[in-house]
Structures are given as structure tokens and as C-alpha cells.
Amino acid sequence: MDCRDIQKMLSAYLDGLLSADDKETVDRHLSSCVNCRESFEELEKARALLRDLKTLEPPPWLGIKIMAQVREEAARKESLLTRLFSAFPSRAPLQALGVVVLAVLAFQVYRMLVPEMTGMREMPRPSSQVQKETKETINAVVPGKAGKEEAPADALAPAPASSSLNKQYAAEASKDKRVEDEVERERAEAPVSSPAAGPGSAGRGAQGGQSDTLEPSPRQEGQHTALRQDRRVEAPTQEARQDVAAGLTEQRSQAVAAGRAGAEKAVAAGVAQEALPTILVRTRDSAAARQVVEETVSELGGKTIETSAQEGRILLVVELAAARLSDLAENMKSLGEVTTTPQAAAEAEAPLRVRIEIEQLSVAR
Amino acid sequence: MTSHYVGPTQCDDNEYVARCRNGEVEAFGVLVERHQKKMFNLAFRMTGDEQEAAEVVQEAFLSAFRAIGKFRGDAAFSTWLTGIVLNQARTRRTQLKTRAHYEPVSLDDAREDRQGNPRFDPPAAGPSALEQVEKRALQEAVQEAINALDEETREVLILRDIQEYSYEEIAEVLKIPDGTVKSRIFRAREALKAKLKKRLGDL
Numbered sequence: 001m002d003c004r005d006i007q008k009m010l011s012a013y014l015d016g017l018l019s020a021d022d023k024e025t026v027d028r029h030l031s032s033c034v035n036c037r038e039s040f041e042e043l044e045k046a047r048a049l050l051r052d053l054k055t056l057e058p059p060p061w062l063g064i065k066i067m068a069q070v071r072e073e074a075a076r077k078e079s080l081l082t083r084l085f086s087a088f089p090s091r092a093p094l095q096a097l098g099v100v101v102l103a104v105l106a107f108q109v110y111r112m113l114v115p116e117m118t119g120m121r122e123m124p125r126p127s128s129q130v131q132k133e134t135k136e137t138i139n140a141v142v143p144g145k146a147g148k149e150e151a152p153a154d155a156l157a158p159a160p161a162s163s164s165l166n167k168q169y170a171a172e173a174s175k176d177k178r179v180e181d182e183v184e185r186e187r188a189e190a191p192v193s194s195p196a197a198g199p200g201s202a203g204r205g206a207q208g209g210q211s212d213t214l215e216p217s218p219r220q221e222g223q224h225t226a227l228r229q230d231r232r233v234e235a236p237t238q239e240a241r242q243d244v245a246a247g248l249t250e251q252r253s254q255a256v257a258a259g260r261a262g263a264e265k266a267v268a269a270g271v272a273q274e275a276l277p278t279i280l281v282r283t284r285d286s287a288a289a290r291q292v293v294e295e296t297v298s299e300l301g302g303k304t305i306e307t308s309a310q311e312g313r314i315l316l317v318v319e320l321a322a323a324r325l326s327d328l329a330e331n332m333k334s335l336g337e338v339t340t341t342p343q344a345a346a347e348a349e350a351p352l353r354v355r356i357e358i359e360q361l362s363v364a365r
Numbered sequence: 366m367t368s369h370y371v372g373p374t375q376c377d378d379n380e381y382v383a384r385c386r387n388g389e390v391e392a393f394g395v396l397v398e399r400h401q402k403k404m405f406n407l408a409f410r411m412t413g414d415e416q417e418a419a420e421v422v423q424e425a426f427l428s429a430f431r432a433i434g435k436f437r438g439d440a441a442f443s444t445w446l447t448g449i450v451l452n453q454a455r456t457r458r459t460q461l462k463t464r465a466h467y468e469p470v471s472l473d474d475a476r477e478d479r480q481g482n483p484r485f486d487p488p489a490a491g492p493s494a495l496e497q498v499e500k501r502a503l504q505e506a507v508q509e510a511i512n513a514l515d516e517e518t519r520e521v522l523i524l525r526d527i528q529e530y531s532y533e534e535i536a537e538v539l540k541i542p543d544g545t546v547k548s549r550i551f552r553a554r555e556a557l558k559a560k561l562k563k564r565l566g567d568l
Contacts, residue, residue: 011551017532045568046558049507050526058405062419066401066426067394073430074390 001025006036014043276317278355279329283336286314286360293318293356296331300324305353316356321349328354336361378442385433393430400443401426403528404450410523411454413512421457425450440537447530447538451520458516503565510560514553521546522553 006029012018013026030037283289293316294304302320309315320328332338335358378399384392401422408418408425429436429449436445511519524530524538536546561568 008551011554012547014554015532015550017547042558042562042568043554046554046561047526049503049561049568050511050522050557053410053504053507053527055402056406056409056415058401058422059415059419062405062422063394063397063401066397066423069423069427070393070397070430071390073427 001029003029003033003036006030006033007039010036010040010043014040014047276353276355277325278341278357279332280339280357280359281332281336282359282361284361286312286358289332289335289358290314290316292335293328293332293358296328300327302328302351312360314358314360316358318354318356319351320354322352323349325352325354332356379438382433382436382438382442385430386436393433396442396446397426400446403443404446407447407450407523407528408454410508410511410527411451411519412458413508417457421450421453424457425453428453441534444534444537447524448540451538455516506564507561510557510564513560514556517549518553518556521549522557525550526554 006026009018009022009026013023018026030040281289281293290307297304297318297320300320302318302324305317305319307314307316329338329340378396381392381395385396404422404425405418408421409415412418412421425446429446432449436442511522514522520539521535524535525532530538532543532546532550535550536543539546541549558568
């Protein structure tokens with residue numbers, strides 16, 4: 001054995017991993033070879049330096065902060081689950097309902113998207129439309145429970161805690177599929193809820209890292225990665241779900257696949273959108289206002305990302321340095337009454353996505 | 366299971382994991398209490414920055430809580446958690462690189478915190494003052510050498526020679542075969558030796 005071979009074994013030798021024979025070989029070599037002995041001693045000293053590194057105490061607030069976030073997360077999950085599931089004693093109708101609701105939601109979102117894919121033009125108010133149709137579906141499937149399903153958007157409000165609810169959550173939480181359903185529902189519901197309630201759960205989801213508003217979508221994706229992996233394991237259920245959705249839209253079978261992929265993207269985008277800071281302006285001439293806003297944005301060094309229109313309202317998503325945001329809001333005051341939603345702090349020069357809503361005032365109001 | 370710290374046994378942890386999965390949120394608090402120190406130190410050695418380490422650990426515990434329903438219990442909870450912490454550190458490192466365009470962050474400035482304030486306290490008066498300064502300077506040099514390693518190398522070195530995980534545990538945490546662990550540790554130690562010699566002269 002030459003020195004090179006011995007040197008390669010020194011790390012394992014240090015960790016006591018060599019066989020008795022090998023160990024003996026190395027021992028013998030080290031006793032006579034100065035170079036290798038030196039190499040070995042250096043290895044030992046390097047390791048000693050690492051071991052001597054001070055062990056730090058974590059900051060005293062760390063555990064407290066973690067648990068605060070954890071409790072918040074638990075409360076959020078619980079309120080959604082109990083709201084939707086507390087009415088049902090047995091599981092089977094739940095699963096069926098879950099599948100149907102998801103299929104319908106996917107379908108609704110897809111329908112919402114089709115006009116968007118063919119270009120910008122007037123769309124029916126998506127949130128109220130989907131909400132209405134969702135309610136109808138739920139009411140149809142569960143007659144008599146109609147009263148309880150009031151405004152799915154209210155599911156975002158925290159439910160009163162109680163031990164029976166806890167148990168409900170417990171029983172549900174242990175089923176992975178339940179968590180999956182609820183996450184999908186949460187994601188699908190986010191665009192359904194009004195902007196005011198938006199920062200509730202979707203916002204909290206996207207605000208996981210607070211100042212990181214640069215990439216809200218990937219963060220949302222990151223949080224759901226663990227769940228998504230589980231989705232692959234749950235393949236049979238997933239396929240069943242997809243089959244139901246496909247069955248509903250048989251005439252447009254090809255478009256459904258594209259629509260669903262687009263729907264998922266739109267839902268994710270919709271969720272991310274709801275977490276954006278928003279400036280609302282009420283003005284008499286929304287078309288002119290839009291032009292002014294776009295010009296102001298580009299003067300401030302930003303750019304318009306997308307535009308869309310719904311009845312009586314123009315929506316813009318722009319990208320602007322966080323520090324310029326107040327300038328933009330100020331400028332918009334000349335157009336009409338301006339309302340801004342509060343936002344998490346961001347680095348001054350970091351580009352921020354902002355949602356701008358231009359509401360057309362009708363003369364007769 | 367070897368550990369620097371007087372830590373909980375695997376059995377104890379699993380009990381709290383089960384309770385947490387049953388809906389007992391506060392059971393998670395016990396797990397946080399038990400593991401935060403080790404995870405914080407791991408994150409600190411990986412990132413070279415205390416503030417960053419705190420954020421990594423927070424995100425990691427929150428991730429773990431969200432995924433607790435999926436934890437299978439065939440590995441130890443701490444092993445699973447360690448993997449999450451390392452993932453989090455990696456993710457943030459990538460994000461930091463994106464942000465470096467706006468706000469250059471140097472991981473090698475162990476001497477200063479994020480605001481540029483010098484990190485060490487002035488030495489206390491006394492005969493061992495010089496020793497204290499020397500020791501701190503040495504530790505900073507070592508951390509700088511660690512920071513200079515690439516991520517993969519740094520991970521395996523910290524797990525083995527600072528946190529004293531066994532080869533098997535490291536294979537579990539990093540999800541790599543045993544043979545790979547062995548060769549990575551060998552190369553990591555050689556790399557560290559070289560970096561240390563550069564900073565400290567002969568060892």
C-alpha cells in the first residue's frame with residue numbers, strides 16, 4: 001500500500017470504520033511514515049476545531065414565535081374543516097360531495113377562463129357567479145343543509161374553539177386526503193372570497209415569509225409541495241376525481257385538460273393575486289383613468305403586467321418598486337376617491353406586484 | 366443515536382408526534398422545545414448568520430407542523446426535521462442569490478451581523494482577555510472556512526463533525542446511499558483542511 005492509498009483511508013480510519021485488517025495496515029504505515037502521520041494529525045486537528053465551535057443558544061423568542069405561527073396555522077385549518085364537515089356524521093357522502101364540489105369548482109373556473117383565453121373582454125362577475133353556482137350545487141346535493149352553507153367565503157372567519165371541534169379536526173386530520181381536499185378547496189375558494197377577506201387565509205399562506213413578495217406563487221407552491229407529493233401517492237382517487245370532471249365536459253374533452261391545467265394555474269394565480277396590495281379608485285371615466293394609471297406607472301419606472309375588465313370595473317396588475325407605491329397612490333387621487341389596502345413591508349427598491357381596480361361610477365348613483 | 370446534547374429519546378418524540386397528529390397542537394410545542402437548539406445551531410453553521418438561522422428554523426418547524434400528518438415514523442423525528450431544516454436553508458440560499466442583485470449579502474462576514482455591527486462583545490478585562498479574543502478570532506476563521514465550502518460539502522461536514530450524526534443517520538437525512546456518505550465526508554474533510562490551512566497557516 002502506498003501513501004496515496006493510505007491517505008484515502010484516513011477519514012474512515014478516523015471514524016473507526018475500517019476492518020480490523022485495514023486498521024492494522026494503516027497503524028503500521030503511520031508508525032513509519034512521517035507524511036501520512038502529519039496528514040492524519042491535520043485531520044484530527046481540523047475535526048477538533050469543528051468540535052470546539054461554540055454551541056449557541058437560540059434567541060429566547062424563537063420558540064414563542066414558532067408556536068404562535070403553528071397555532072395560527074392550526075386554527076385556520078380547523079375553522080375550514082369544521083365549517084365544511086361538521087354537518088355530516090358519516091364519511092362516504094363527504095367523499096362524494098368532495099369529489100363533486102371539486103369537479104364543479106374546476107369546471108366553473110375553467111368556464112371563467114375560456115373568455116380570458118380568447119382575449120380581453122367583459123366577463124360575468126366571476127366571484128359572485130361561482131359563489132352562486134357553488135351554493136346551488138351544495139344545496140342540491142345536501143337538501144336541508146342549505147342554511148349551513150351560507151357564504152363559503154365566511155369559512156375564512158375563525159370558528160369558536162371547543163373540544164368537540166378539536167376531535168372533529170383530529171379525526172379528519174389523520175386522513176391525508178381530507179387535508180388535500182381542504183387545501184384544494186382553500187385554494188379554489190380564495191378567488192371566490194371578497195378582496196377584503198382575501199388577506200385572511202390566502203394572504204397568510206402567501207405571507208409565510210413576509211417580506212418575500214417577489215415570488216408569492218413559488219412560495220405557495222413550496223408550502224404545498226409536501227401535499228402535492230402525497231397527491232401522487234393518492235393516484236386512484238385523483239383519477240376518479242379527474243374522471244368526474246372530464247365526464248361533465250364531454251363535449252369539450254380536449255379543452256378540459258387544457259382548461260384544468262389553466263384552471264389550476266389561474267387558481268394559484270388567483271390566490272397569489274388576492275394577496276397583492278391593492279389600490280382602488282372610483283372614477284367617472286374608467287377608460288381614461290386606466291390610461292393615466294398606465295402612464296403614471298411607466299413614469300415611475302414600473303410596468304403593466306396585465307389588464308382585464310369586468311362589468312363596471314377595470315383591473316390592472318402592475319409591477320412597481322415598493323417605494324414608488326405611495327407616489328402612484330397619490331397620483332391616482334386626481335382621478336377620484338382612492339382606497340389602498342395595507343401591505344407587508346418590502347424592501348424599498350424591490351419590484352412589487354400591485355393590483356389596481358378602477359371602478360366606474362355611474363351617474364345615477 | 367449519538368448527540369451533542371442531552372436530548373430526548375426517539376420513543377418520547379414519537380409520542381408527541383402522535384398526539385400532534387391527533388389534533389393536540391400544544392404537543393408540537395414540546396417538540397419545538399426539544400429540538401430548537403440543535404436545529405438552530407445546524408442552521409447557524411450552514412448559513413453563517415444568526416438572524417438567517419432563526420428564520421430558517423422558524424420556517425422549518427412550520428413546514429414540519431404542516432406535514433406532520435405525513436410523517437411516517439419509520440425514521441426518527443429529529444432526522445426528518447433535520448432534513449427539513451437543510452432544505453429550508455438551501456431554498457433560502459437560492460432566494461438570497463436572486464436578491465443579491467438588489468442587496469448583496471456576504472455569508473463570509475461572520476465578523477459582522479446583517480446591519481454591519483461588529484458581532485463580538487469587547488473582551489472583558491482580565492488575564493484571559495487575550496485568550497478570549499484569540500479564541501473568538503479562531504472560531505470566526507473556522508466558520509469562514511466552512512462558509513467557503515460548497516453547500517453539499519458543508520452539509521455533510523456539519524452533520525458529521527459538528528452535530529456528530531452517524532453515517533447511517535446522515536444517509537437518512539440527505540437521502541443518499543451509505544457509500545456516498547463515506548466519500549463525501551472524506552472529500553469534505555480534505556476540503557476543510559485546505560481552507561483552514563489557508564486561513565490559519567499550518568494546523
